[in-house]
Amino acid sequence: VQLVESGGGLVQPGGSLRLSCAASGLTFTSYDMSWHRQAPGKERELVASIASAGGSRNYADSVKGRFTISRDNANTVYLQMNRLKPEDTAVYYCSVYRWGRRYWGQGTQVTVSS
Numbered sequence: 001v002q003l004v005e006s007g008g009g010l011v012q013p014g015g016s017l018r019l020s021c022a023a024s025g026l027t028f029t030s031y032d033m034s035w036h037r038q039a040p041g042k043e044r045e046l047v048a049s050i051a052s053a054g055g056s057r058n059y060a061d062s063v064k065g066r067f068t069i070s071r072d073n074a075n076t077v078y079l080q081m082n083r084l085k086p087e088d089t090a091v092y093y094c095s096v097y098r099w100g101r102r103y104w105g106q107g108t109q110v111t112v113s114s
Contacts (some may be wrong), residue, residue: 001023001024001025001026001034001098001103002024002025003021003023003095003096003103003104003105004008004021004022004023004105004106005019005020005093005094005105005106005107006019006020006021006022006106007019007020008092008108008109008111009109009110009111010067010111010113011084011111011112012112012113012114013084013085013086013112013114014083014084015084015085015112016080016081016082016083017081017084017110018078018079018081018108019026019035019078019079019092019108019110020023020076020077020078020081021033021035021076021077021078021079021092021094021105022076023075023076023077023096024074024075025093026096026098028039028054029053029070029073029076031052031096031097031098032049032050032051032097033049033050033052033069033071033077033094033095033096034046034048034049034050034069034095034096035047035048035049035069035077035079035092035093035094035095036092036093037088037090037091037092037093037095037110038090038091038093038096038107039087039089039091040075041092042090044055044093045060045111046053046060047059047060047063047067047079047092048060048063048068048069048079048082049069050069050070050071050077051055052072054064054071057069059096062087063081063088065085065086066072066082066083066084067068067079067080067082068080068082071072079092084110084112085112086112086113087110087112088110088112089110089112089113090109090110091107091108091109091110092107092108092109092110093105093107
């Protein structure tokens with residue numbers, strides 16, 4: 001399994017970014033996918049998840065109404081982030097749990113600062 005994130009960067013407060021995660025090595029449509037983040041000095045936390053069929057989505061309270069997770073049929077999962085805040089600054093990771101093991105991408109840095 002390989003997960004490759006992209007789309008991070010530096011953005012001003014109130015701005016938007018769209019993260020992408022390209023998955024390979026698995027039957028993508030069979031697995032729930034998720035985005036997590038880890039800020040300096042903090043534990044990694046779940047940001048959003050989406051069911052294998054794409055219907056059920058869950059969000060951390062801190063991002064509800066601002067972030068949207070989605071997926072397509074081309075083995076990619078997205079995280080649209082709007083109205084970004086400085087506290088959203090973190091490394092964002094794509095993840096999948098498969099056959100008793102959690103897989104992670106390499107992460108993409110998101111920095112929200114003026």
